[in-house]
Amino acid sequence: MECSKGLKWRKQSLKPIETTTSLASRREVEEGSKNGQKPAEEEPLSPSARLFHEPTFNVYVIAIMGCKTRIFPDVVKANLGHTLLRHPRFSSLQVMDERNKGEMKWVRTEVDLEKHVIVPQLEPNIESPQRFLEDYIYNLTKTGIDRSQPLWDLHLLNLRTSESEAVGVFRIHHSLGDGTSLMSLLLACTRQTNDPLALPTVPVKKKQEKKDDDRWFWRIIFMFWSFFQLFRNTVVDVFLFIATTLFLKDTQNPLKGPPGSESNPRRIVYRTVSLDDIKLVKNAMKTTINDVALGITQAGLSRYINRVYGGNNKDEEKDNLPKKIRLRSTLLINLRPSAGIQGLADMMEKDAEAKWGNWIGYVLLPFTIGLRDDPLDYVRDAKATIDRKKHSFEAMFTFSIAELALKLFGVKTASAVSHRIFCHTTMSFSNLVGPLEEIGFYGHPMAFLAPTSYGQPHALMINFQSYVNKMMVVLSVDEGTIPNPHRLCEDMVESLRLIKDAVVSRGLA
Numbered sequence: 001m002e003c004s005k006g007l008k009w010r011k012q013s014l015k016p017i018e019t020t021t022s023l024a025s026r027r028e029v030e031e032g033s034k035n036g037q038k039p040a041e042e043e044p045l046s047p048s049a050r051l052f053h054e055p056t057f058n059v060y061v062i063a064i065m066g067c068k069t070r071i072f073p074d075v076v077k078a079n080l081g082h083t084l085l086r087h088p089r090f091s092s093l094q095v096m097d098e099r100n101k102g103e104m105k106w107v108r109t110e111v112d113l114e115k116h117v118i119v120p121q122l123e124p125n126i127e128s129p130q131r132f133l134e135d136y137i138y139n140l141t142k143t144g145i146d147r148s149q150p151l152w153d154l155h156l157l158n159l160r161t162s163e164s165e166a167v168g169v170f171r172i173h174h175s176l177g178d179g180t181s182l183m184s185l186l187l188a189c190t191r192q193t194n195d196p197l198a199l200p201t202v203p204v205k206k207k208q209e210k211k212d213d214d215r216w217f218w219r220i221i222f223m224f225w226s227f228f229q230l231f232r233n234t235v236v237d238v239f240l241f242i243a244t245t246l247f248l249k250d251t252q253n254p255l256k257g258p259p260g261s262e263s264n265p266r267r268i269v270y271r272t273v274s275l276d277d278i279k280l281v282k283n284a285m286k287t288t289i290n291d292v293a294l295g296i297t298q299a300g301l302s303r304y305i306n307r308v309y310g311g312n313n314k315d316e317e318k319d320n321l322p323k324k325i326r327l328r329s330t331l332l333i334n335l336r337p338s339a340g341i342q343g344l345a346d347m348m349e350k351d352a353e354a355k356w357g358n359w360i361g362y363v364l365l366p367f368t369i370g371l372r373d374d375p376l377d378y379v380r381d382a383k384a385t386i387d388r389k390k391h392s393f394e395a396m397f398t399f400s401i402a403e404l405a406l407k408l409f410g411v412k413t414a415s416a417v418s419h420r421i422f423c424h425t426t427m428s429f430s431n432l433v434g435p436l437e438e439i440g441f442y443g444h445p446m447a448f449l450a451p452t453s454y455g456q457p458h459a460l461m462i463n464f465q466s467y468v469n470k471m472m473v474v475l476s477v478d479e480g481t482i483p484n485p486h487r488l489c490e491d492m493v494e495s496l497r498l499i500k501d502a503v504v505s506r507g508l509a
Contacts, residue, residue, distance in 0.1 A: 066164030257459025
């Protein structure tokens with residue numbers, strides 16, 4: 001097969017086995033123990049994992065993979081058997097433990113790949129492949145996965161779009177892990193196209209070298225000032241978190257969904273922009289890619305909201321925005337250190353230990369909404385916001401508050417607290433780092449990678465995902481609130497162009 005050329009994978013037969021129900025799985029464990037066999041691994045769900053099963057927070061992660069070649073399902077299934085299925089979360093049921101007050105636990109089971117790898121029969125000549133893909137994923141977000149099987153599936157569509165020859169759509173319940181860990185796990189299942197045995201590499205933040213000098217007095221002053229800033233910022237952030245839980249709401253705006261948005265299906269759209277353009281702005285303004293991504297988002301949202309307030313008039317230069325708009329994003333931060341791509345690959349290949357699980361803290365990220373004469377102001381504002389958040393233990397303290405609420409009052413109360421935080425803010429936002437090299441998913445060269453999610457209470461989620469020299473801008477929207485997500489996507493792309501042109505025209509690049 002062309003797609004698997006040069007890829008090292010085991011030729012093993014994977015027998016389809018009927019996926020058991022939670023009750024049957026429990027019986028197997030008990031019978032295995034009686035017969036002297038080693039019982040399947042059982043482990044309680046973490047508090048954060050249980051939270052994702054609440055009706056108001058039943059979240060699924062979606063990862064759209066564009067491939068440069070046709071996808072061969074048999075090759076994918078054969079490789080899944082000795083990679084992804086060796087991860088305990090992807091081969092375990094989530095079972096109610098009646099002997100332990102109804103708590104949920106992981107119980108290993110045998111997986112029928114025919115139920116997890118879905119290959120729809122497509123018409124040979126689809127008029128609009130991109131719209132078909134959007135509608136397919138839209139219909140997917142109307143459904144969940146049967147809990148009588150491990151909570152993930154993979155849809156393989158041999159559908160030619162403007163950016164790929166075929167598309168794979170991973171759907172994974174958020175209780176299996178946080179977004180960053182799940183993306184690392186997915187990348188651990190890939191290999192570099194130029195070196196089929198090499199794992200992908202991702203950018204690593206360089207550590208600043210400490211300068212040896214005699215200015216010890218100023219170093220002590222700086223240390224005390226940094227500690228004071230950290231303390232002050234943390235106190236303010238925790239106070240705002242508690243206030244948001246109780247009463248502090250974002251301004252009602254065209255992006256803020258009504259109560260119950262978590263139950264609505266999502267339209268998922270994406271656009272590719274140049275990562276080199278983003279790096280050009282980053283280097284010229286001495287910022288980070290995160291700063292530029294947030295700046296682009298603030299600029300794009302400002303354009304979109306201004307147009308909506310102006311009645312969608314053609315005069316986009318006129319300022320139709322209210323004087324002050326409180327618009328915040330809720331970020332979910334996993335405080336557990338990631339095992340990394342190499343660690344997860346070793347876990348699947350060598351049964352090595354790897355850290356895994358949700359330790360979720362909350363960060364409330366304020367967005368600056370307004371029309372600016374200087375496009376670079378959006379990036380400057382973003383840098384100031386992110387620098388301020390870096391000097392705060394907000395995520396750690398909000399995680400502790402959530403854990404305390406869970407232990408004292410139970411999952412229902414903790415879920416209600418989380419739901420209020422999301423309902424009192426406007427959107428979700430994330431930026432994930434991708435591989436530096438082109439990679440192949442079980443021998444299928446990838447053209448792009450676009451992650452997002454559905455089931456969250458926000459009507460809008462924005463994800464940035466880098467891949468080689470590309471950056472994917474991915475929007476997951478409730479069309480009842482945002483009826484034209486493609487226009488919002490275009491506003492963000494246009495904002496990057498304006499920011500880049502401002503850098504070039506001033507000779508900063």
